[in-house]
Amino acid sequence: MTIELKNIRKAFKTNTVIEDLSLSVAKGETLVLFGPSGAGKTVLLRLIAGVIEPDAGEIRVNGQNMAGVEPEDRGIGMAFQNFALFPHMDAFANIAAPLTARGQSKGAMTETVEKVARLLKIDHVLHHKPKELSNGQKQRTALARALSAQPSVLLLDDPLRNVDAKLRFEMRLELPRLLKDQNATVIYVTQDYKEAMALGHRIAVMNGHGIQQVGTPADIYHAPANVDIARLFGDPVINLLDIVPERRDGRVVAMISDRAIPLADDYAPQIGQPCILGLRPEALRFVADGTPGAIPVEVEAETPLNEKTVTLVLTLRGREIMVSRPAGTPGPASGQAHVAVDAGAAILFDRATGRRIAPVHKMMRQEDVA
Numbered sequence: 186m187t188i189e190l191k192n193i194r195k196a197f198k199t200n201t202v203i204e205d206l207s208l209s210v211a212k213g214e215t216l217v218l219f220g221p222s223g224a225g226k227t228v229l230l231r232l233i234a235g236v237i238e239p240d241a242g243e244i245r246v247n248g249q250n251m252a253g254v255e256p257e258d259r260g261i262g263m264a265f266q267n268f269a270l271f272p273h274m275d276a277f278a279n280i281a282a283p284l285t286a287r288g289q290s291k292g293a294m295t296e297t298v299e300k301v302a303r304l305l306k307i308d309h310v311l312h313h314k315p316k317e318l319s320n321g322q323k324q325r326t327a328l329a330r331a332l333s334a335q336p337s338v339l340l341l342d343d344p345l346r347n348v349d350a351k352l353r354f355e356m357r358l359e360l361p362r363l364l365k366d367q368n369a370t371v372i373y374v375t376q377d378y379k380e381a382m383a384l385g386h387r388i389a390v391m392n393g394h395g396i397q398q399v400g401t402p403a404d405i406y407h408a409p410a411n412v413d414i415a416r417l418f419g420d421p422v423i424n425l426l427d428i429v430p431e432r433r434d435g436r437v438v439a440m441i442s443d444r445a446i447p448l449a450d451d452y453a454p455q456i457g458q459p460c461i462l463g464l465r466p467e468a469l470r471f472v473a474d475g476t477p478g479a480i481p482v483e484v485e486a487e488t489p490l491n492e493k494t495v496t497l498v499l500t501l502r503g504r505e506i507m508v509s510r511p512a513g514t515p516g517p518a519s520g521q522a523h524v525a526v527d528a529g530a531a532i533l534f535d536r537a538t539g540r541r542i543a544p545v546h547k548m549m550r551q552e553d554v555a
């Protein structure tokens with residue numbers, strides 16, 4: 186089923202949470218709603234589920250206007266942050282509840298419950314009552330129940346919020362397969378950017394009353410609509426440096442540590458304009474002195490993380506930059522060093538508005554289409 190939201194508005198008294206929000210989700214698509222706490226993600230799910238009504242705008246599920254349609258008549262499955270499990274029933278019975286209601290045979294039901302429970306790694310606690318489950322297990326039981334019902338629209342509100350880091354990592358690998366098998370249209374809420382990138386065919390970034398950007402994970406990561414979104418995706422966080430593009434030897438460049446960092450020629454209109462240069466830590470490499478484009482830096486600190494090593498360096502003018510490299514690859518731990526920027530990795534933002542500046546050739550292409 187498709188989901189279409191048109192010009193949705195929702196306020197609670199004077200608190201406008203959602204303003205003029207439009208969004209379409211295709212059949213079988215997993216769309217991730219991503220955004221900081223309080224951005225209105227849960228409110229949006231509740232609107233789609235029909236638990237609350239919008240002040241303005243239209244919600245269509247499979248083309249049908251949902252205005253006035255009761256939640257139970259919308260054909261939508263949900264798993265919300267509050268676990269809402271039946272306290273007197275064990276995890277198995279909770280997961281099986283939608284199937285029991287449907288009169289499914291015991292054999293088929295057991296098979297479905299056990300399959301979902303195995304994937305969500307709660308098969309060992311199926312005979313525990315909710316009060317004997319950890320919060321993470323309760324949450325996965327609620328998720329299992331939503332999945333076992335096999336609805337054609339599934340709304341999942343941060344279902345891994347209380348799950349520990351190791352399991353979240355495993356679930357990020359398992360869940361996309363599970364959701365794909367279900368062939369459901371899914372809206373999945375999370376505050377974890379890695380989860381968003383792993384699970385979403387597309388990600389809608391909610392921030393300040395609405396959606397600031399919708400795109401594939403790669404779009405959002407490499408072409409964030411603004412500085413805020415650039416900062417929300419990535420660990421370590423993107424380096425943001427105040428620069429003013431200039432022309433040197435016929436090229437558009439940004440000066441860092443008194444060296445010219447080449448920018449795409451498409452940024453020529455920004456020459457002389459205050460900008461912010463975004464450089465992902467993994468788009469920077471330590472190189473030998475004399476390498477073209479090498480920026481001299483002073484190594485401040487090195488932090489080995491699990492799969493990567495993050496080095497904090499200072500430019501000649503004392504600006505901090507983080508450089509990330511795969512763990513086990515060589516790099517300096519202290520002293521003088523040089524870093525180079527991968528070609529095409531620079532992301533430019535307007536300093537006044539924080540918006541990403543689209544390279545000119547892309548803007549021209551859009552005009553061609555229009």
Ligand SMILES: Nc1ncnc2c1ncn2[C@@H]1O[C@H](COP(=O)(O)OP(=O)(O)OP(=O)(O)O)[C@@H](O)[C@H]1O
Nearest residue numbers: 197200202220221222223224225226227228229376
């Ligand atoms: N029933 C309600 N009455 C009044 N205000 C509400 C109600 N429900 C939500 N809000 C307000 O709407 C805003 C958005 O809340 P929402 O729960 O959607 O955020 P969220 O993005 O889901 O955050 P989180 O990730 O922390 O769950 C908040 O300012 C909240 O106080």
